[in-house]
Amino acid sequence: MSKTKQGFIFALLCLVALLLMFASCMIGSSAMSFETALQALVSPLGIRLPFASNVGENETYIVLSLRLPRVLFAAVAGAGLAICGVAFQSIFRNPLSDPYVLGVSSGASLGAAVAIVLGAESMILGVGVSSFVFAILTVLIIIRISSYGNRIHTSTLLLAGISINFLISSVISLLMVLNREQMEKITFWTMGSLSYINYNDLLFVFTAVLIGILVVVFHARDLNALLIDNQTAQSLGVNVEKTKRVLLLVCTFMVSSIVSRSGVIGFIGLVVPHMVRTIVGADNRRLIPFSIVGGIIFMTIGDILSKVIIPPSEIPPGSITALIGAPFFIYLLFNSKKRLNQ
Amino acid sequence: MIEVKDLNFFAGKKKILSEVSFSLSEGGFNAIIGNNGSGKTTLLKCLTRNNKVNNGIIRLDNRDLNSYSFKELAKKIAFVPQHTDLMFDFSAHQLVLMGRTPYQRPLYSDSSEDLKIVEQAMKQTNTWHLRNSNAKTLSGGEFQRVIIARALAQQTPVLMLDEPISNLDIQHQFEIMSLLKQINQEGRTVIIVLHDLNMTMQYCDNVLLMQNGRLAVQGSAKEILNKENIEHYFNVKTEISESGNRIFISKK
Numbered sequence: 001m002s003k004t005k006q007g008f009i010f011a012l013l014c015l016v017a018l019l020l021m022f023a024s025c026m027i028g029s030s031a032m033s034f035e036t037a038l039q040a041l042v043s044p045l046g047i048r049l050p051f052a053s054n055v056g057e058n059e060t061y062i063v064l065s066l067r068l069p070r071v072l073f074a075a076v077a078g079a080g081l082a083i084c085g086v087a088f089q090s091i092f093r094n095p096l097s098d099p100y101v102l103g104v105s106s107g108a109s110l111g112a113a114v115a116i117v118l119g120a121e122s123m124i125l126g127v128g129v130s131s132f133v134f135a136i137l138t139v140l141i142i143i144r145i146s147s148y149g150n151r152i153h154t155s156t157l158l159l160a161g162i163s164i165n166f167l168i169s170s171v172i173s174l175l176m177v178l179n180r181e182q183m184e185k186i187t188f189w190t191m192g193s194l195s196y197i198n199y200n201d202l203l204f205v206f207t208a209v210l211i212g213i214l215v216v217v218f219h220a221r222d223l224n225a226l227l228i229d230n231q232t233a234q235s236l237g238v239n240v241e242k243t244k245r246v247l248l249l250v251c252t253f254m255v256s257s258i259v260s261r262s263g264v265i266g267f268i269g270l271v272v273p274h275m276v277r278t279i280v281g282a283d284n285r286r287l288i289p290f291s292i293v294g295g296i297i298f299m300t301i302g303d304i305l306s307k308v309i310i311p312p313s314e315i316p317p318g319s320i321t322a323l324i325g326a327p328f329f330i331y332l333l334f335n336s337k338k339r340l341n342q
Numbered sequence: 343m344i345e346v347k348d349l350n351f352f353a354g355k356k357k358i359l360s361e362v363s364f365s366l367s368e369g370g371f372n373a374i375i376g377n378n379g380s381g382k383t384t385l386l387k388c389l390t391r392n393n394k395v396n397n398g399i400i401r402l403d404n405r406d407l408n409s410y411s412f413k414e415l416a417k418k419i420a421f422v423p424q425h426t427d428l429m430f431d432f433s434a435h436q437l438v439l440m441g442r443t444p445y446q447r448p449l450y451s452d453s454s455e456d457l458k459i460v461e462q463a464m465k466q467t468n469t470w471h472l473r474n475s476n477a478k479t480l481s482g483g484e485f486q487r488v489i490i491a492r493a494l495a496q497q498t499p500v501l502m503l504d505e506p507i508s509n510l511d512i513q514h515q516f517e518i519m520s521l522l523k524q525i526n527q528e529g530r531t532v533i534i535v536l537h538d539l540n541m542t543m544q545y546c547d548n549v550l551l552m553q554n555g556r557l558a559v560q561g562s563a564k565e566i567l568n569k570e571n572i573e574h575y576f577n578v579k580t581e582i583s584e585s586g587n588r589i590f591i592s593k594k
Contacts, residue, residue: 093429218448225440227430231392231423236496237416237444282430285451 006280013293017075020300024071025063027304029312037063071300073197073205074317077258078268078299080209082291084251085269087216090223090284091244093230094154095274096332099255100266100325102157103164107138108259109189110168116186117179128204131260135252138164192263192318194303201261208257213292215250219243220284227282265299265318267325272298274332298324343368343500343531344389349398351384358384359555362398366548368499371526372533373542373563376552377576382535385552386504389533390421402500416444420493422503426485428478434488435473438464441495463494467521483514490521501525503534507541519545539576539589543567551575 026037035052040063042049081099088097099105111134112127120126142164146156172190176183216223222243225233234240258265272294273287280286302320309315344366351359359381366372374382387393388400391407400407402418410418420441441463442456464470467487472480477488486506493501503522507515515538523545526532536542542549542563549566551558553575559566567589572580581590 095429221440221443221446221448224432224436225443227432228426228428228437228440229423231390231421232426232440234392234412235390235416235419235421236440237411237413239412277431281436282432283436 001279001281006286009279010290010293013290013297017293017296017300020297020304021071021075024074024300024304024307025067027307028062028067030062032059032063040064041068069199069202070194070197070303073202073262074194074299074303075296076202076206076209077262077265078272078295078297078302079292080205080212080254080258080295081265081268082272082295082298083209083213083216083269083288084255086273086284086287086291087223087247087251088269089273090226091247092152092157093227094152094157096154096158096270096329098267098270099251100264100268101270101329102142102161103138103168104135104142104252104255105259105264105266106165106168108132108135108256109264110134110138110172111256112189112260112263113172113175113186116182116189117175128257128260131256132253135256135259136249138168139248139252189259189263191316192265193314193316194262194306195314197261205257205261208254212250212254213288216247217288219247220288223247223284224282227284263316263318265302266322267329268295268298268321270332271321271325271328274328343403344533345399345401345404346389347399347401349385349388349395349400351381351388351393351395351397353384357555359388362555362557364550364557364560366531366533368531369526369529370531370548371523371546372531372548372550373546374533374535374550374552375537375539375542376558380552381555382552383504384555385550386502386533386535390419390502391415392421413444416496416498418498419500419502420496420498422486422489422493422501422506424505424508426489432477433473434469434475434477434480434484435460435464437477437488438469438473438491438495441492444496459497460491460495463491464488466494466525467491482510483517486510486514486518487521490518490525494525498530500531500533503532505535505537508537515541539567539572539591543587543589 022037025041026032026034035049036055036059039049039052039055040060043060044064085098088099088102089095108131111131114134115127115130120130142157142160143152145160146152169190172186176186222233222238225236225238226240226243230240273291276287276290276294280290298321302317305320306315306317346365347363349359349362350357362385374385376382384393388395395408402410438460439452439456442452442459446452446456461470464473467490469484469487469491472484472488477485480488507518510518519541522532522534534546546563548560549563550560551566551571558575559571569580569582572578572589579592582588583590
């Protein structure tokens with residue numbers, strides 16, 4: 001596909017992302033008209049739209065204080081998770097890698113659950129730090145299980161991820177049974193929810209994702225070389241071990257920051273880069289910007305669906321992304337059977 | 343240019359290379375030959391620093407190989423592996439462009455100079471017409487030429503190759519070897535791991551013969567590839583053609 005055509009598609013996707021985010025501001029327990037939502041959004045700038053005359057403080061509050069942080073959070077989380085998928089796939093040289101499939105997200109949610117049980121919840125960053133530590137431990141365990149010599153085998157990597165996921169979900173269930181009074185809070189982390197997001201959460205996760213994306217973008221060329229193989233990457237001047245370590249650390253930090261605020265939202269890192277590759281190919285320098293926008297779109301759609309399917313209740317957005325992501329994962333697995341048996 | 347002294351290499355507790363010492367001068371076409379398990383590939387991986395050497399010294403341009411950063415080394419040595427297993431879809435052009443990685447800064451796009459060098463490398467290896475093809479769809483010979491183009495785009499004085507022709511049919515084997523000869527004549531030092539003694543005889547001027555992790559003999563192809571040596575080190579019966587550039591091998 002020519003560069004101009006790709007540029008056009010990129011602009012189009014950005015527009016779609018913005019429209020979806022705006023639509024998500026309109027949707028909620030009390031539906032809002034286009035004009036009302038728009039007026040509420042621009043009101044901090046002191047603008048009064050001629051066609052939206054009677055927008056009360058109530059609506060403005062709902063849009064600006066309740067919905068906007070959530071909408072922006074969904075966008076940031078979607079972008080961050082998609083980029084983690086891009087990076088994980090390059091680091092492990094494996095198209096099926098994703099923070100959820102590998103159990104990193106579950107590790108982070110276990111960290112959150114442990115922090116709650118230990119009462120570290122009230123401490124500044126208590127949940128965040130605990131999530132990060134558990135997520136890193138999970139990554140290290142998975143690498144230890146699945147590497148043989150210098151290679152990480154696809155099938156062992158996936159099996160390691162799945163078994164770790166099993167293990168963690170049983171530990172979390174155990175924690176819930178033993179701490180019935182905290183059950184609701186812990187469930188929140190295992191299912192994922194965007195209901196209680198505020199601007200502080202947004203700022204925290206935005207900073208983490210921004211740092212993460214910048215580091216990944218900085219290494220885009222190295223990631224391309226890593227997609228070929230370690231030996232080639234090194235002969236092209238990439239410090240393979242250091243690059244992998246830095247990126248793994250940064251991506252785990254991104255995932256755990258997101259999970260510590262919203263709970264587990266799966267499969268974005270798997271689905272988005274795959275769809276984007278069909279448009280722009282494997283070059284990470286193009287894949288990254290497209291995946292950021294793709295992640296925003298995917299997550300925003302997931303969030304909108306979670307709000308509209310059975311109103312006024314909300315479905316956890318993680319279950320929506322899994323509903324799309326899991327069949328997609330099976331499809332990819334089906335297509336890569338031959339490779340897995342190598 | 344390359345100097346190896348008392349090189350020992352262990353994989354776990356097993357000794358793969360012992361007391362290997364040699365030096366190679368600039369501009370040569372060097373072959374590393376020997377039976378399977380003799381340590382050829384391990385030696386090459388030590389030279390490219392894919393194997394980290396702790397016991398013994400390898401010097402490149404009078405400098406310890408370990409003192410080079412990976413980036414510096416990538417401007418000195420380009421490497422062509424025996425086989426590349428592509429998991430993702432890259433075009434041939436994208437693969438060759440990766441050869442410019444050591445010269446490029448993060449966040450900067452490919453310069454016009456990079457693109458020019460890539461075009462030259464692809465034309466020289468006769469792969470320019472394949473530039474937009476998905477590298478996965480190329481034939482073995484085409485793909486290996488693309489990988490050699492990538493090594494050329496790296497613009498290094500040394501080119502190292504690990505059995506680059508083992509998976510190719512005979513026509514493509516000659517094609518690749520002629521290409522390497524041409525590259526060598528343009529001034530690059532070539533170090534190649536080979537199995538094919540006839541190819542070694544025809545194309546290489548210096549031969550390192552490995553046996554059981556040791557450098558058994560080193561010298562010109564004509565010197566090393568004689569009847570006695572081949573029978574002794576490869577355990578096969580041979581005849582050498584009268585003109586001295588063909589080896590006929592039969593079972594002992």
